[in-house]
Amino acid sequence: MRDKRMTLDEVVGELRSGMTIGIGGWGSRRKPMALVRALLRSDVTDLTVVTYGGPDLGLLCSAGKVRKAYYGFVSLDSAPFYDPWFAKARTEGAITVREMDEGMVKCGLQAAAARLPFLPIRAGLGSAVLDFWEGELATIPSPYPAADGRVETLVAMPALNLDAAFVHLDLADKHGNAAYTGVDPYFDDLYCLAAERRYVSADRLVETEELVKAVPQQAIILNRMLVDGVVESPGGAHFTFSGSYGRDEKFQKHYVAAAQTPESWAEFKGRYLDVPETEYQAAVHAFAEEQKL
Amino acid sequence: MSVTRAEVCVVAAAEIFRGAGEIMASPMSTVTTIGARLARLTFEPDLLLSDGEALFFAEVPAIGAKAPVEGWIPFSKVFDVVASGRRHVVMGANQIDRFGNQNLSAFGPLQQPKRQMFGVRGAPGNTINHATSYFVPRHTKRVFVDQVDIISGIGYDRVDPDNPAYRFHHLHRVVTNLGVFDFNGPDHTLRALSLHPGVGADEVAENTSFEIAGLAEAGETRLPTEEELRIIRTVLDPKGFREKEVAA
Numbered sequence: 258m259r260d261k262r263m264t265l266d267e268v269v270g271e272l273r274s275g276m277t278i279g280i281g282g283w284g285s286r287r288k289p290m291a292l293v294r295a296l297l298r299s300d301v302t303d304l305t306v307v308t309y310g311g312p313d314l315g316l317l318c319s320a321g322k323v324r325k326a327y328y329g330f331v332s333l334d335s336a337p338f339y340d341p342w343f344a345k346a347r348t349e350g351a352i353t354v355r356e357m358d359e360g361m362v363k364c365g366l367q368a369a370a371a372r373l374p375f376l377p378i379r380a381g382l383g384s385a386v387l388d389f390w391e392g393e394l395a396t397i398p399s400p401y402p403a404a405d406g407r408v409e410t411l412v413a414m415p416a417l418n419l420d421a422a423f424v425h426l427d428l429a430d431k432h433g434n435a436a437y438t439g440v441d442p443y444f445d446d447l448y449c450l451a452a453e454r455r456y457v458s459a460d461r462l463v464e465t466e467e468l469v470k471a472v473p474q475q476a477i478i479l480n481r482m483l484v485d486g487v488v489e490s491p492g493g494a495h496f497t498f499s500g501s502y503g504r505d506e507k508f509q510k511h512y513v514a515a516a517q518t519p520e521s522w523a524e525f526k527g528r529y530l531d532v533p534e535t536e537y538q539a540a541v542h543a544f545a546e547e548q549k550l
Numbered sequence: 551m552s553v554t555r556a557e558v559c560v561v562a563a564a565e566i567f568r569g570a571g572e573i574m575a576s577p578m579s580t581v582t583t584i585g586a587r588l589a590r591l592t593f594e595p596d597l598l599l600s601d602g603e604a605l606f607f608a609e610v611p612a613i614g615a616k617a618p619v620e621g622w623i624p625f626s627k628v629f630d631v632v633a634s635g636r637r638h639v640v641m642g643a644n645q646i647d648r649f650g651n652q653n654l655s656a657f658g659p660l661q662q663p664k665r666q667m668f669g670v671r672g673a674p675g676n677t678i679n680h681a682t683s684y685f686v687p688r689h690t691k692r693v694f695v696d697q698v699d700i701i702s703g704i705g706y707d708r709v710d711p712d713n714p715a716y717r718f719h720h721l722h723r724v725v726t727n728l729g730v731f732d733f734n735g736p737d738h739t740l741r742a743l744s745l746h747p748g749v750g751a752d753e754v755a756e757n758t759s760f761e762i763a764g765l766a767e768a769g770e771t772r773l774p775t776e777e778e779l780r781i782i783r784t785v786l787d788p789k790g791f792r793e794k795e796v797a798a
C-alpha cells in the first residue's frame with residue numbers, strides 16, 4: 258500500500274493558483290490551519306474557497322488569496338464572532354461571494370460526491386441567497402406533481418466540485434485512513450469525496466493497527482480511496498480545536514486584535530505566519546507562557 | 551424579590567414551545583435557552599434539547615453545565631432534522647421587518663456590505679422548513695426596520711402561494727425585551743400579543759419603524775409562577791446570566 262506521507266509545503270506545492278479548494282472543519286473547529294498557513298507561505302493565489310468559514314478563510318483573506326468564496330457562514334464561534342479579515346475583504350469588495358444556507362453547502366458537496374450536476378433542496382427559496390448567486394443558482398420543478406396536482410419548485414443546488422480538499426483529523430495512518438476523536442465529524446468526508454486531490458493533516462500519525470484500536474470503527478471517516486496526501490502536523494488545527502486540545506481562545510483573540518492595524522498585523526505576521534510550522538508552534542507556546550505571567 | 555424583565559422574557563421564551571411536542575428545540579441565546587429548558591421541565595417534557603454542539607441532553611442542566619446525554623446530533627444530522635421539519639428554532643436578528651423577513655448576514659449591498667456579520671447561516675433553511683421564532687433582547691428601530699438589507703430568514707411576503715415548497719413556512723413568535731408578538735396582523739404582519747409589565751404601547755411604537763397591529767389592545771405578558779421562578783433562579787440560571795442579556 259502506498260505511503261502517502263508528505264510535508265505541508267509539498268502539499269501546497271501540488272496546488273495551483275486559480276483552483277477551487279474546499280476547507281474542512283466548521284467555523285473555529287478542527288480547521289486544517291497548518292495547511293492554510295502553508296498556503297500563506299506559498300505564492301498560490303486567486304483561489305475559490307468552499308467552506309463553513311472560520312479563521313481559515315480569514316487568514317486567506319489577510320493575504321489577498323481569495324477571489325471567490327462559497328460559504329454557509331463565517332464565524333469564530335466565540336466573541337467577537339465575526340472574522341476581521343473576512344469582514345475587511347467583504348467591505349472592500351475584494352471577494353465575490355456565493356453565500357448560501359448552511360444546509361446548501363452539505364447538499365452541494367453531496368451532489369459532487371455522487372457526481373451529480375445538482376440536488377434539489379428547499380433551503381434558499383425566498384431568501385437573498387438567489388441574489389447572492391447572481392444567476393448561477395437555478396430552481397427546478399418536480400416532475401412528480403403532488404396529489405392535488407400542484408408542482409413543487411425547489412432550489413437546484415449545483416455540485417460543489419473541488420480541485421482540492423484540505424481537512425484536519427486527530428489520527429491517521431500513512432495510507433490515508435483517518436479518524437476524528439471529538440464529538441463531530443463535521444463534513445470532512447464529504448469534502449474529500451467532492452475533491453480531485455485530497456489532503457489530510459493529522460495531529461498524530463500511527464500504524465493502521467493502532468488507529469483501528471484507538472477509536473470506534475464509525476470514527477474512521479476517511480479511507481484510502483479518499484486521500485492523496487497525509488501530513489503529520491501536531492497542533493495542526495491550532496488555534497481552532499481538535500479532538501485532543503481545545504480552542505486557544507486567548508490566541509484567537511490575539512489574532513483578532515492584531516488584525517486591527519497594519520502595524521499590529523505586520524508584527525503578528527512576522528512572528529507567526531512568515532515562519533515554518535515548527536516555529537509557529539514554538540511561538541504559540543511562547544505566547545501561552547507569556548499569557549500566564 | 552420582584553420579578554425582573556429578564557425573567558418575564560424567559561417565561562415568554564418558554565411559551566414559544568407550548569404545544570411543540572416531541573421536536574428539537576433550538577434556542578440560540580441565553581434567555582431563550584433558559585426558556586426552552588424551563589418549558590421542558592414544566593409543560594413540554596418531550597422536547598429534545600442539545601448542548602449546542604453535538605449531544606442531546608437526557609436531563610436538563612443549568613446554563614453552562616453538563617448533564618447526562620441521550621443521543622448524538624452532529625451538525626450533519628442537524629440538517630437532516632431541519633429538512634424533516636421536526637424542529638423549532640429561536641434565532642436572533644440584526645433586522646426584522648413587518649412581514650418577518652430577518653437579517654443576520656450583513657448590512658449594505660450583497661457584494662460589498664458596509665458591515666459584515668455571520669452570513670445567512672441556517673436562516674433560509676430554518677424558515678422554509680420548520681417553525682421559527684425570534685428573540686430580540688433590545689427592541690429598537692434599528693432592529694425593527696421597514697426593509698431588511700439582506701433576507702436571511704424569509705418573511706410572509708416572500709412565500710409563493712403557488713409553490714407548495716413554501717408550505718412549511720411558519721413564523722411563530724417574536725419575543726423582545728418589550729413584549730411578545732406574532733405575525734397574525736393584516737397580511738401576516740407583526741402583531742402585538744402582550745407587552746411586558748411596565749411597558750406601554752408608546753414605548754413599543756417609538757422603538758419600531760413600522761406600525762404594529764393590535765398594539766393598543768395588547769394585554770400584559772404573564773408573570774412567572776412561583777414554581778417557574780424557583781426553577782429559573784435556583785435550577786437553570788443560579789448565576790443570573792439572563793440579566794446580562796436583557797437589561798433590567
